[in-house]
Amino acid sequence: MLTAALVVVALQQPAPAPAAPAAPPPLPPQVGDTSPFRRLALPTPTLLREGSGRPGPRYWQQRADYTIRASLDTATHTIAGSETIHYVNNSPDTLTYLWLQLDQNIYRASSRGAGVNPTDARFAGRGFEGGYTIQYVRAVQRFGKASGRAPLATSVNGTVMRAELDRPLPPGQAATLELAYSFEVPEHGSDRMGREQFPGGWLYEIAQWYPRLAVYDDVRGWNTEQYLGQGEFYLEYGDFDVAITVPRSFVVAATGTLLNPLEVLTGPQRARLAQAAKSDTTVAVIAKTEAGQAFTRPAGAGPTLTWHYSAKNVRDVAWAAAPNFIWDASGYAGVLIQSLYPPEANAGWTRSTEYARHSIKHYSEKWFRYPYPTAINVAGPVGGMEYPMIVFCGHRAGDRNLFGVTTHELGHQWFPMIVGSNERLYAWMDEGFNSFMNIYSGLAFYHDSVPLGRGPAAGWARFAATGRDQPPILAADRVPPALLGSVEYGKPAAGLYLLRQQLLDDTTRFDAAFREYIRRWAYKHPTPADFFRSMDDALGEDLSWFWRGWFYRTDVVDLALDSVRVRQDSGGPITRIFLASPGGLPMPVDMRITLANGSVENVRLPVEIWLLGNHYLYERKFAADVVKVEIDPGQNFPDVRRENNVWTRS
Template identity: 40%
Template sequence: MKRIFTGILFVMGTVGASFAQDIQNNPGSNHGNKFEQLGTILNTPNEQRTASGAPGVKYWQQRADYNIKCELDEKNLMLKGSETVTYFNNSPDVLTYIWLQLDENEHSSTNNSGYQSSSTMPKQTTLQGIDRTEVRNSDADNGLGDIITKLTDGTGKKLAYTINKTMMRIELPVPLKSGQQFIFNIDWNYKITDRNTVGGRGGYEFFPGDGNYLFTMTQWYPRLCVYSDFQGWQNHQFTGRGEFALTFGNFHVQMTVPADHVIGATGECLNYAAVLSPAKLALYNKAKTSTAPVEIVTLADAKKAEGAPSAAKKTWVFQANNVRDFAWGSSRKFVWDAMGQNVAGKPVMCMSFYGKEAYNLYSKYSTRLVAHTIKSYSDFSINYPYPVAQSVEASNGMEYPMICFNYGRTEKDGTYSESTKNGMIGVIIHEVGHNFFPMIVNSDERQWSWMDEGLNSFVEYLTEELWDNKFPSKKGAAYTIVDYMKLPKNELEPIMSNSENIVRFGPNAYTKPATGLNILRETIMGRKLFDYAFKEYAKRWAFKHPTPADLFRTMEDASGEDLDWFWRGWFYGTDPVDISLDSVKVGKADLLDTYNQPKRTVFTPKIAPPSVNSFEDISKIRNRTDKSIVFQTDKDTATHDFYWKYARGLAGVDTVKFANLVKAQTPPVFETDVPTADDKAKYGSKYAYQLNFSNKGGLVMPIIVEFKYTDGTTYTDRIPVQIWRLNEKNCSKFYVLDKEVASIKLDPMRETADIDETNNFWGKSGEPSKFQVFKQKVGANGPARGQSSGVNPMQVATGSK
């Protein structure tokens, strides 16, 4: 609300605030850049992709259907397969060749991507580390990667092909015209690698304690690259970092494995009646309507299978429609539980697979988290469309349609640390959430990692917050990105960078975009506008291939907000937020009897009560005060464990409320008169303040000002970002208040990722609180990822230590 005095002069005095050098980010001008439209930075709208951000009337995308048969040779650690692929050319173009991905060549010493980074001699390493270095520095073939044994067309004629590192080009016998399809057959095999020594997303893990394996079969079959309207063939090699751009299609997959193995896979199993006993099948059917996990394969079953491996084989058959990939896990170690979750009237089977090493965590949380995640993501984006969602414990963290691999293991005594539990909750939500981004809203992860990881990390943050209001989310809240944003420019790159060229991958691809979206939602747009636009983006691009421009344009188109300034600064630049309160001018009203000018009656907004303690971000506070939100751990008391109670202390659940600022909406009343005695009495007690700000970081952002009055009450004003539009370096705001101000603080809830809080204060306010950020390190020979290690409070409380 604007507060305007007429008929009043102010006698001003300057009260000093800290001054700092004005950083000239654009020496030629102080305006006209940061608020300009993105223009030609974005791709030109066309009939495939419109200026509104929606798919155009001539949008198209390719399709590939797979019929795959494979066999897992556990003794020799080999996977052998054959597949028939039907490729549909829905593009307007004539194709003379097609490209496939051979991702397993990542491990080959001769056919890997060839990308190398600078390296140094380590102070200490492992024998395996020496072996890997020797192989990389030699021309010897380590025998890993895809071996193609046969390639023919649908009639059995041989096809010519060329393997270039992690990609394979098939020469088409005749050009493939628009609207036509091409069928080919390919046979292949490869040696399965040890994930914990060789690395990578798929492979095996060996458990020496019981002599068994856990297999995660991912990127395991030759698969089509994307051919799109915006880049033609996606031709970035697979280096192990940048993930996958894939074509939608239908999968029919038959997997032959040891008879005592249990398989979790993309899609629905078509032959449970053949691979499960009648008793196990009955438990599976019971789980469909259960509101709590039902163990189909129990812990006792799994331990029994571990001790007596079977020499027989079974074939499991799965069908998955309209998916971009297929993955599976297989082991005799698996406990298997399941429960149903209703999403928009449709049942979804939520399931988990895990070994005894994770039992005390996964049996309690994993399937419940799967159900919570698909329901929460559905509320924020689109309704989950698939019949199955699964979590597999594999000391890993990787996602595929309807299935993901996660970590979270306990001590041998079954206890676990709070960090292990919270890490497991976070990774399950994150990886299950990838079903939406990018498994359904199918961006090119190889080119724009943030459209996969960043968007998903943002909705992960929202989902974690709805799981438990006490959950310590590591990304999303603005203050969590500050340490990254304040790094020297030579250590940063824009979010809009190719995946392989990012130095600090986690903050750049995950945390910064997630934080930016949360700032848009909480501070710039508001939840209502943001949520509507974000859902519109998900609806428009479900089962399609969006680009960044499609997201940017849709968010503006559906909200009525011009956000080009935000995309330009946050996604295309590396400038941080550093808004300084340079000085404050203080004045008192001097009402002059001879000064006759129209004046307005001024309305003072209601003063909000104190907000919250400084350790909680604004999302937590708003969620807690939103009566429509019931946190999952409050709804399901079975999720309560030692740490749920531990986090709440003796006082129990925190029920502190934060009231939103209410501004008066009464229109001003105009009068023309000389000030009266009543006017003097009324306005002579007013306090006037001019706040002078400078933009030292370079990234424009709304200014949030908290006034603390001498009587102890507070008032917060939110100044829109457009205050910077005519001068991107300096601005000021004039206030007339009923009370005397004791101190002023910028960004009191740490909403804007301001990197320097020391210049955010005026008056007697205290110094900003400090908080510690650390990175957990695990040695080369340390525990598996997500393995609880060391004495934990749970052991002390339960007396096991």
């Protein structure tokens, strides 16, 4: 150390002053790759999540199986339940604690959701104060054939709860938890669950209604996003055994297969359901003239009935109950399609089962076979919300609105019920993909050729031109509520529609790639990177420029005609069309070129014309003078400034 310091001192002796050098030339420009075509930066691929977008050979996922026993007290609107969770640790990690989702805690007066949402907001509780009461959380310990119970220490953090395990849970082992809980059902449960009083009695839509295991995954560890209202939910897959006790006069609809129809249905109802299961057309199980009448419930002395269900390989269960449901059903390929609605529902609900059957059939045939035994549409206070095998749609909806909300909520059976992405973080991966599928479901049902609403690029461009666009990659709770529909539903749907209809030369290429993504990630937990990679891999394209501009940013499309000139060479006149793409998002260019002799030529230039910059010269000989050039005459691209799309010879 000392020697080195002396050397440094020696080197610091002043040098003789040099002669002043000539001024050096300026340094050349130093730039990074800022092109819209630069590779999209994604997490490094691993053996869990591969560069191809597939789950890798080391992919693992946790599993949570539930046994739930719950009863509904209609005098106090209270649900009291107990549950046993069998949690299998397939991760390579030893876990010492588990996180559970307690969504009902959003209705505590002090909740973060109450702070975020104005009292009357769609995703608020409208002033209702409730939340979970947890009686106990304990671990079941097994000693040979004997078993014991160990109370677990817990701490609640808003809408999540951490439970300290009584012993570390090693990889490959399972833990069994028992919980008992209760809560009062809010009337307006953030437009996801709740209750409404009809002349015939209360109608309940019950969801996010039992403590649920949070997802532990390889990407983030525990996924503990708070339930703030706008972000939906993210859960593990498992099997459910659920028994729901309600007043004898009530009819229940729930996720899963009804295990005890002999106890809770009448003979005629069982016969009608069996007939409906084989029927393409709608069969009344409880007709409007029968709804609410005593003979629609099995005779018996007890004040309650327990409805028992089994659901396999689902990420959640939900249910509805009312004393006066009209009940319709039909069948499709072994799937029992059902609708339950009160007599006061919009008269359009008589077509709900037809809409639901079309939706399940359409999505099954186009994208991925529906894997569950039933699909149920329930009318009630919730405007539109989805759970495995059951959806809630507003009872005031009718006609095309009811078709739209039904085909949307049932489309969620594919995203996120089958393809289990994180809705709280990536709403676009379920709302957007689903809204995209809805376009084609609507076209098929109404035999239309042009999509309504969210499909057309032109509609999207009008919104983008307002400057209010946001990147769909934002977590649901970070998007202003007024923009949620545009940003997380409409924009990703319009983007996939644009990709399928315009950016690829053949729609079947898109369909094969999208099906491959669904097949690869069915019953798994894909991230955005997994989707982008899987699509690029199956399409044989590097769509970095499109994924970045459309999903991560608010880059706009603006294709422009700068000028058209003519130059002479020895072979005659050559027309020079100067094109520009001043927006951040490049696109292929469609041109319609009209000649003086009246003929018209259509030219498609690939997106690669912008690889070297945002100006491009299209130059060639024509059979006659060019008198008019139009960019994107079909309005297929979301161009925010069409004023610069046309040139006419003056």
